[in-house]
Amino acid sequence: MKSRPIALLAYLYLCFFVATCSSGYISIQPVLSGEEKILGRVKGSACGFLGVLIPWYYFIPIQQNSKIERAYSDAIQQIPGTKAIKNITIEETWFWVIVGITQCNNFRRCRSMNLKIIGIILLFTFSCFSQPLIIPEDKNRKPSSNLITYPAYAKECGFLLLMFVPIGINDRFVNAYSKIVKQAKGGILSQITLQESWYYGFIGTGYCTTITAMVTKGDDE
Numbered sequence: 144m145k146s147r148p149i150a151l152l153a154y155l156y157l158c159f160f161v162a163t164c165s166s167g168y169i170s171i172q173p174v175l176s177g178e179e180k181i182l183g184r185v186k187g188s189a190c191g192f193l194g195v196l197i198p199w200y201y202f203i204p205i206q207q208n209s210k211i212e213r214a215y216s217d218a219i220q221q222i223p224g225t226k227a228i229k230n231i232t233i234e235e236t237w238f239w240v241i242v243g244i245t246q247c248n249n250f251r252r253c254r255s256m257n258l259k260i261i262g263i264i265l266l267f268t269f270s271c272f273s274q275p276l277i278i279p280e281d282k283n284r285k286p287s288s289n290l291i292t293y294p295a296y297a298k299e300c301g302f303l304l305l306m307f308v309p310i311g312i313n314d315r316f317v318n319a320y321s322k323i324v325k326q327a328k329g330g331i332l333s334q335i336t337l338q339e340s341w342y343y344g345f346i347g348t349g350y351c352t353t354i355t356a357m358v359t360k361g362d363d364e
Contacts, residue, residue, distance in 0.1 A: 157218040171228065171278070171335055171337050172333070172334075172335040180226070182224065183222055185218045185221035187218030187221060188217060189213030215228070222352065232276040289361055291360060292357055294356070295332070297319045297321075297326070297353070299318040300315075300351040301315045301349065302348070304346065308347075320354065326361070327356070328358075331358070331359045331360065332356045332357070333357050336355045337354055338352070339355075340353070
């Protein structure tokens, strides 16, 4: 009988103090024919918020899971007729304040796509910047012969201890993409998608970046 209260407490802990959620897989670099016309640079942004009042309750997402999709959509709509964004750079800046963490995605075409996290100023603020991830345009390089295609997948995580101490947070984009490039082994990357997920664990929040792509190469490469 004594074990029941312990089991109940464990269940409540899992329900109230452990949360996880993720965005969908957002296509950030679809297959291009090489004949597309460059229309110019575009910039789109969208924000999400994670937290309510005190760090122990930073598990309530407010538009957190859709910010990548909304930012990309905003960028696409800047110039009528825009179908895709190329020559992408991803950079993350996070700002922590007492009431929570606000994340904003900024997408820009041709030169960069930035991921910025902006916080509301309240009493004190912690901030940090990530390494920029550059996803260059593939110059329509053709594999030499006998094409083979296979998927590539990479996931990198970081942890925000006590909501403001970054552990592996600032380089997860770069590390995930580096793994994809290694899996490609010189092949052409296409159909690149990006997914962001977060995991709440009471003493901090884990953030993970997942990148998928299709690799095309010749069997003699």
